Amino acid sequence: MTKPIIGITANVRPNPAHEDINWSYAPSGFVEGVQKAGGLAILLPVSDPSEAKNYISMIDKLILIGGQNVDPKFYNEENHASENDFFLERDLFEMALIEEATKQKKPIFSICRGTQLMNVALGGSLHQDIERHWQDKPSDYLYHEMIIDENSKLAEIYGLETSINSFHHQSIKHLASDLRVIARDPEDNTVEAVESNTPDLRFLGVQWHPELLLHKREEDLKLFEYVVNEL
Numbered sequence: 001m002t003k004p005i006i007g008i009t010a011n012v013r014p015n016p017a018h019e020d021i022n023w024s025y026a027p028s029g030f031v032e033g034v035q036k037a038g039g040l041a042i043l044l045p046v047s048d049p050s051e052a053k054n055y056i057s058m059i060d061k062l063i064l065i066g067g068q069n070v071d072p073k074f075y076n077e078e079n080h081a082s083e084n085d086f087f088l089e090r091d092l093f094e095m096a097l098i099e100e101a102t103k104q105k106k107p108i109f110s111i112c113r114g115t116q117l118m119n120v121a122l123g124g125s126l127h128q129d130i131e132r133h134w135q136d137k138p139s140d141y142l143y144h145e146m147i148i149d150e151n152s153k154l155a156e157i158y159g160l161e162t163s164i165n166s167f168h169h170q171s172i173k174h175l176a177s178d179l180r181v182i183a184r185d186p187e188d189n190t191v192e193a194v195e196s197n198t199p200d201l202r203f204l205g206v207q208w209h210p211e212l213l214l215h216k217r218e219e220d221l222k223l224f225e226y227v228v229n230e231l
Helices: 028-036 049-058 088-103 113-121 153-158 218-229
Strands: 005-009 011-015 018-025 040-044 061-064 108-111 144-148 161-164 179-184 191-196 203-206
Touching (some): 005 088, 028 040, 061 088, 061 218, 108 113, 153 218
Antiparallel strands (some): 011 018, 144 161
16 A cells, blocks of 8 residues: 655754754654554655645655744735744745645645745734743643634544643644634633635644653654544
């Protein structure tokens, strides 16, 4: 049986020991999650947007991972972010991947920045600075509660309430018209998960980091199994 090929976007950062050397990488939890779910993982390095069509043609599904802030010029706002962590080339390439995946009707799963970028690419906007969503605990610590829409796949996996980790300074503000909210933080109403509300787009986006929880609980592996085999 042929395994589904899952393209995982990669980030670029300097090597901490040699800042003149850049690494193209993705956290290993993404690869592990895809492999444990029965898929083949391929990293998609930041490239010229013109290469998006070729990359999407190679894969069955796309995962957009976390990382830098999304440049606010893409939702027509001035930059008010407290952290100057942006990567324009990555924004442009991943938006081209989103456009091409939509054209080729390839499903998309996104995490953290990836979910924010997807919302922006579809016409939404972001809160540029939010509080209490960057935990100072280990990555697998379940930091705050989340409530889930009962009419969603997430409810089948996690139930109507669960706890999640949290590593983000930005969040969805204006929701793109092609999306619907399926999970929120009950304390401050921050959007924690969205999905497509149009049949032409197969998309699920979450704000927390299930790739960091694979060894903590089975639900997060079940999420990867859904993405790889059903989304």
